Amino acid sequence: MHLKPLRRHVPLTAAIAFTFVLGACSGGTDSPEASDDSPASTTETQTPDTDEALTEDTTSSGGALNVVTRWASGSPEAESQQRVFDAFTAETGIALEITEGLETIDDQVETMVAANQAPDLVIVNLFDKTLGWLDAGVTVDAEPYLAEWGLGEAMKPDALDEWRVGGEPDGALQGLPFSGFSWPVWYNTDLLAKAGVDAIPATTDDLIAAAEKLRAAGSDPLVVGGSDWTGQKLFYQIAQSYTDPAAMKDVMSNGGYCDSESVMKGIQLFTDLRDAGVFVDNVAGLTADDMYAIYYSEKAAIMSAGSWAYAGAVDAGTGVEERTTLGGLGIPGESVFDKPSSLQGFTGVGFMITKQGAQPEKIDMVRQLVQAFYEDQNVGDFITTASILPPVTGDFASYATNPLLAQALDLDSIVSYAVMPDVWIGSASDPIIAVLAGAYGSATPDAICSGLDAATQG
């Protein structure tokens, strides 16, 4: 859904993938023999004998699609996804061979490509290595299919731009966005009221004052995963307080944090908030899971979390969703934002069509499956089950049964959106998280900016 860089064997699998992709992209997958190879992995949708699957030529068997999906069984989206798969196979007779991509889905796909067993369609988020798949020849430009498949009109331009190379309107389309997210700040109004904070903090000064009152009342203030991707996003949200989007994107892409006066001012603001006790104690050691548990159990009054957590808040069973108001993060004076800041994006999960899937004998089946996902009732199912932010326009309000999701539909009027860093920081994401864990500790602005420059420039 979003960027959760959990990797246990990344260096090694990455080495395999890199080795093979180099070979594959030098011509291996372009050969008819390679492109016709069939994957061996299957799911309950169709479970042929493994040996047969290995030698099977899909061009001769027809009617089978190989899909790798980021939505593994344990995710809330998996339920909706399975309903789409089941209905698709029932209606079209096309069998689906599903491989669940784990935390190393990018490496998994690259290894499959290298083994001449490329999938036809990859349901994955746009991050890190998947950002390079179009250039590497793993996937194809999705632009021609957008209009041809009747998706162009309904798709939100912003969502499409996020999936274009360089985020530019004329960039090649790396895939078709499906799962967007909002990323507001959560405020437990009960805890705030008990601490004597009557209004949602609108400025950073309000935030500091609220944190002091919360601490005095025995509640923790703002909780975030200081050692992971949630902390990374909040840092960037604060750091770009004084920088216009274009300049911020440039710094995120190319570095130059230390050289940018406005970015340094934002980093200074971050350390000021940190030193003023806005974040919970020991925040540098916390992860997203710690953050959810601390907020859901109402030990902390403020959290920065995305729409994927709406369902989890209700499932927690503490009723915290009824005492939560979604909003933005308080902004400083002279900020480039005119309202409290928040994040949103469509780089969650989308459909990336591989070279294999773009073959004439496959592309029509890919079309049918992709179109099935974008049918209104299926988009609505994803909204209800997993609280996704749809990339297509339409009246989906009736599907927003989660109270937090219903609140989030009105966020546009009360927040300003900061630049979502994922696409711009690209493969520097993991090193940057390591730098920012120090930022949530005691690192100085100079140490933070030089660490970010080093991480960005490789």
Add this chain to the structure above:
Amino acid sequence: MMASRRRGRGPRRERSPVATVLSWLYALLLAAPIYYLVVSALKTNIEIFIRPFAIPATWLWENFATAWNSAALGRALLNSVLICAVAIALTLLLAVPASYALARGEGRLSRIITNAFAAGFLIPPFAALIPTVILAIHMGLFFTREFQMLYLPASALPLSVLLLTQFMRTVPRELVESAALDGAGHWHTLTRVFVPIARPGIVSVMILQLLTFWNEYLFSLTITGTAPATRTVQVALPTLISDSTNYGVLAAGTVLTLLPVYIAYSLMSKRMQEALVAGAVKG
């Protein structure tokens, strides 16, 4: 009276209180993670993170069913059992005769071959991954269980052969000569003399390799893949991880994957202890 009773039992070694305390502490140290895993399997995320070692407020037995169904653990367990059973059988099929030959060989060639097996330890599994993947692709066995059934015995042979060779070298020469005088060939000498005597060693190798095979993750993930039809239980478990992981369900799934290997170990552990004791006495 008391003194005579003590004399009747023979000399009794006094146990140091410090040793007793340390033993209990060590036992607790080993039990703590198991306790944490089991209680976590019955909790919500909030309880796991906020009260990690407390007894569950509500016992969520349904976590086990959720884990079983969500990750299709039944099929994954079958795959793991199948791969392990075939791999163990192949390992023993290859290692026992090889060890017999090396144990009976006394020449330079025997020593060289033994050392060659020992050299297998020098190859880190990570270093073997890329060539192994290439091999699987060229054999047409990529994303199959069959390759794992072949690869695991190959990776286990160095340790298995060396261990079994040492066990077989303890077979008294007189027994071997006696069997030869009775007209026993290599097959009968191996099956009637060496295997019965080395049985504790064979069980030890079985247990050690079973644990290794069962817990193998990297090659299973990369080569066998994540498709429900072929994946092992170690690869199936991570499918329970998502952006909003239910750690209670994940812990329940982990408990379910540990049970088979725990049962197998319980059944074979007595033999292994015998083997270890036998080795100590003979050493």
